[in-house]
Amino acid sequence: MAPRAAVLPAFLLLGCFPPGEGLDPPRSKVYFPVGLAVDADQRFLFVVNSDFDLQYNGGTVQSWDLEQVRARVPRYCESDPDCVRDITPGVRDPRDTCSPEAKWCVRRDWPQPCYLFKEQDSRERALYPGRCGYISQTVPQDGGTAILPLGGNEEVVPGRSVRIGAFATDVVIRSRPENVLGWTVTGDAPERLFVPVRGDATLHWLDVDNGMLECGQDGTDDGSCDGRHRAGDSPEEENTRNSGRLAPEPFGLDADENGLSVAVSNQISGTVSLFAHSRKVTTTGGVTTSAIAWDEGPKYMFAETGMPDRPIGIATVPVPLAMPNSGRERLPEFLVTFRNAPVVFLLRVYDDAAAAPRRPYTQRYESERIETNSSGIDSRGIAVDAVHRHAEENKCLTDFGVTRECALAPDFPGCEAAKDPLFQACLVPASATALDVFLANRAPSSLVFGRTQPIVSDSVTTDIPSFWSGIPLDVGPARVYTGDIINLAGERERRIFVLCFDSRRIAIYDPESQVLETEIVTGRGPQAFAMDVATGSMNPNDDHAFAYVGHFLDSYVGVVDLDQRHGALYGAMIATIGKPEPPRASK
């Protein structure tokens, strides 16, 4: 907590810039990163910068080319043949050789493993773990294609970096839903980013298409997201239930799996806010059309109040496939953690279908006390792992030749097989498979394990977890993520990652062995995290498992190797992208 505590008060004294004043944030710079997200095709990494010290008048969202990132990340090797790779199909690049000392491929003409990226001294390594110096994201030292390309005027290519409000806190990305039970989806933006922004208390939403960001920035004077893409500040247009705008200090968020409902915690008011995409039922000429307005983006709909103070972490609960055959769309659910109460709430989103106009809202449905340690308060991040449930459901999908999309929307054309009673009978016990829930808890510092015991029927399900155990952690656990590493056999294996902001560690927990496997030593203030894992490549050497870590305090992104076949490199920081810059207050 100490580093952050030192920085916070100083910044707060500076106050906020009025709109239109102050310096524009540099579009190419990493600056107090708070969120990272990888697109579905793993082609782009989106970096959300918060402008936390208010040096500028806003933050940014950048779109990085992951292929260029991976091209510069040290490539593990045992010997030279490991370093031969196709530069274009069928053409081998003969220039790489294996450095026996570094255990990664280097260009034959490079005198030492880091070369252009500079070998760090011990002092630098202590601050910015990793052997080599930083890689510039805009003008790579190797002269190759940029990770964040610049246009002709040395500005970032339009659409690869856009300006948002100051004090962003997080990001999630969702793909456009294809099949939604009984609904058509209007709009064609293939992916969408959701970013809570504390500075103007809004939820920004940005469409993503082939790495290009669109949030109405072309229509604003300063190139920032336009008002339509800042939801939550227009109560007369958006919120039709309990009047008012989004509560101050939005912090955590998550979106349901199809991105139609987004829940945002408001950390000073005991409020969780719901954003949802509008649903419209129109009848023209006797034909009724039910459409979800994906193109209109999420609207602020409802504020769930009366909960304990300081809700922080939010995680969506995956949809059990056994539900939709009842003809009812399953209600989205979110789990919420709190700093001031040892409890997790399950919020359920109701579509309020009978109302006119339809106005989705949330309802506190259940709660569960955290009793795995004596106090249980100060919960931060929360993650839900559905890997076991999905595995069981996938068996049914495979056995009956049904796609997941069809299982979610059996009335969709071509999805008749999903209505097979035998398929549904297979799904019910599969969907009853427990979900694993993980909490980062600070009193005491720990990773808390929970497990849901779902009740599944045609129309009823509940996934409130019970918390059964946990392990002590280093100081300052904040966020928790689930993801895969690559094991010694080259297969994916589940891990839980806990970012300990204060102690500069990321704990890697192996849920299978139930042991804390190792800790990643990071730079100062690990705050944002995203994973980039690929297995099953034609050439196993092309498989990779990287974690990207946004370092809040020194403003850069670190790359961690998560391939156990890489020996000592496993769990180590192997690259730094963006020039680290200590916060001004520490200079």
Next chain:
Amino acid sequence: MSDARPLRHLAGLLFAPLLLACSEQTVEVELHSLQASGEVSFVCRSTETGRGLDRSLCPDFEKGQRSLFGLVTQTSTEEVAVIDTFLAEVVDIEPSAPGYSFLRVPARPGAIATSPGGAATFVAIQGPSGKSGITAIPTTCIGPPKAGETVRDVTTFASCHLPSVPGDITVLVAPPQADGAIRVSCDPLSGVETDGDEPIGATADRECPADLTKEHEDEAGNTVGAVGRRKLAVALPRDHEIVIIDAQWLVDQTPGSFRDCRIEARVPLEVDLTGAAAGQNLDDAPELDPKDCVIQYPPAPTKPSSYLARPAGFAPAGDLLYVGDHNAPVIHVLDVSNPCAPNELPPLLPMSFENPNREVRSSRVAASPLTPEGKRFVYAVDETDDPSSLMAFDVTQGTTNRTPLVRPNSQLVPEPPDRIRLGQPIADVAFALRDLPTTDPDTGIAESGVRCDPNPNSDPNSPGALHRPTSDKSRGAQPRLLRGLFALAMLTSGHVAIVDVDDFDAPCRRPVGTNQTGSVDFRGCSDDTGLPEFLTLARSQGETPGTSPDGAPTVTNEASCNAVEPHRLRSALLNKTNPTDGTGAPSLVAFPEFSRPSETSDLPPPNQPKLLAVPFAPAMDGAVPPPAQVYVGTTLHTTTNTTALLVTDPNVARVPSLTLPFVEPRAVPPADTVSLTYEGAITNQFPNGTIVYDPDDPIDPDMRVEDAAAQYCTSGVYDLDMLGELGSDLGVEDDPAARELFGRTHADVVEITSDLLRLESDYWLSPHALECGINYAECSDTFGATFDGDETNPNRELTILRAYQDRLYVEPKNVSDDETAAREEKRELSAKLKCCFPEGLQYRVHVQKQWVLFGVASGLRSDVSVSSEPLNGETHLRCVRDCDPQKKFYSPRVFEITAKMDNGVTCGTEPGQAPCAVGAWQPGDACFYDPCEGGPLACQRTDASLRLPGPTEPGGPSQAGDLDAISCIHSGITSRFAVYRGLSPSERGMAFRWQTSGGFRSLLTSLAAVSIAVWPQQVDYVPELQRIAIVDGAQLGLTLVSLDSLRVEKPWPVY
């Protein structure tokens, strides 16, 4: 992290002068050297030679030459801390360095185990590939280096590398071969210990020698421990196996080395579920046999056709090793009599009686020492339960039952029959066996395992009699005197609960009255064969002991014979209530109070409903029903005690009363506030129902309230079919019309509590509203604009016809009696309801013409289950009455007993009438009796208290009793009473309220008294010190708690 400690100390030094300057008070800053502690292992060490010794040799109170040390893993700093249990302080391994230094290991320490003779301790180290293994710490080096020795660091100890992350470890002993030879490895061709030289690890050139080959000897060379080769058994969860490593081999490795472990044997764990489907043994609880009841269990996850074992906690017991499994529903049983060739036996089969479909997996396990009768038990933590709980297995030699024990009295205890549940997750379990033997005056021998003897005819100086409780409670059987075998269940909250397994004093923890029969009486006593009528001494010389209840008791004279029950939580208090002991048995704080929702008009006592105690059920047919009695405060009120009279006659009673059952102390919460409300709500207010009504729908035209989140069945909602069944149980005539009448009379009701949308809402001009043809005024006129809890608009009430978990089929209640008119009225009201309440509907369900029982602590006990039922082409969960025997006493519904007099006598309170104060029977009522027994002119019955069948005195003639009324007696696990209708009809909202105390409090010890932020990791029992060891993963390090005080006392904890 290790660098942080000196900084913390430094910080403390810097601020100290400032504090002194600014404040007159000295502020004591506690510094914690231990953090993120994991597990502890104890080792006995010679203070002179530093050599490890058999634990039985510690501590040395006389000369102080041997001390017991606790080695505590430090998970975040990759160290092992050493704590001197005698001095209760952390041992600083490197005094020259600031702060405390510990023993460093190469990676995060996991499990830890010490060899039986204490020569070395082995630590499982857990890291990513390449950093997992075992480190050996010779006991000679668990202190600071002597002069000339090197600084202790990670190179001090030998480690070896394992192919995957190790789980639990233990040290086994491979006995000598038949020819007496002890081979140095499992290879039969390997050398023999005694043929070789001194083990490498014990040679003089080692700074930290350890000779496990001689650790069975004390320092004088006497054999004090098991002879044989020490072998490490190490779980490798990822590889689904246990591997065997020679312990001395590891110790012999070069200090600081980290080569591959030499694995001498592998035990791939099998998951053999043969016999798993057989279910659990009900020999101890035959009443739980569901017989013809088909119990619907919730859907369970798909069970795999086979399992891969994932070994969890170890529990060694003699030649057997029990191993929990994180992945499979088994507890592995390994015969490790020859650790070089472990043999896996049929496993224990964890399962859940409550939900047999649930896959039960276990984390920690513990095996008990043998009881005096040679019994042994294994306890395992069910990590898949919510919250995690304990299972008990009887593993006594010759026992064939491999499933969790199902305990008697389970119908009466709100806990699964085969689980010990504490409301919070159980993190670990251990056993404590202790005796405080008395000396036999004849033999002069203090024998262990002697049971308390309550028989007053026994020799008062016999060892068993000497364990009887004394009148001043200074000695003998007491709740806090732990003599016997107990389980220690450590909760994640920092509490350690004591579980009775085999209390040697249990025979003396009971009432003085005995029950010679095999039927259980109202105090839970039975089968007292061989004991006199009373367990009391003679009051005077010449009187035969055991003939009077008034003699000095030889027992604790508790209210129940179940004060101590095997495999249940131990009570913290004597189960007795009196001015001296306080309220340890269930007691009313005061007699119940009656209240009405509106006190505007007077309601004289005869007109009020009456809540009154009734006799206890007799132990068996033909036995005398024990008269009602109840403690109020510390006074026992009975039907004969003139100074504390319990009036149970509804004609004369002015004070509400009830009885609190004595049979099972654990049924009653420590304190409770209970209400019995007429037509009370049986659910909370639901926030989001939807009224669905489309009379033109060809599939489902009936009106219903749908609410996917409601779980009506779980809440206890009844529909007409269920009420019909209930009526039958209550004695309603076996006739469809009578059942229908009973059901309609008592049907549950949905009460809409939503307000209408405001007049200015868009809704009233929306197409939906226009299509409905309604407006705000019309809705307001029909339903009222807002909900008035005091005076409910009858149009807001809907009778529940059929109930499902997510939907209630309903119809408006407020309609004409005329069938034709009613049909149209229902249709109209239904349509209006749907249109006037378009938003998420707020509503609740209340009962009708009956009372509902609710306790703040005990809750509302639902006797409703679910059954899959087809409905309009889908499968839905229909609410059904739960036939599960476990729910036998679970009903919150109480029906009034009415008066029905067929002899023409008019009873009432008017002058000249007989004094009858019980309201008259009405069609649809279930229970009635004749409180007057009128003769031709007047009432004949002098006592209108309900009479149960049976004699009024032992051996007397049996009476029929008030048979048509007794089915309405409420006989739950926490209360027993009847409600008599008053002369005026009962009104909705009338209530009786009472508070209870003296319920069950479990015996606990707790770290929470020291700190609220604890993270307990391990519990163990240290028999040498008779203390419970608790390791805290937060900041409290190691705590030793005396088994006598069960309090954390200075100087503990040590951190």
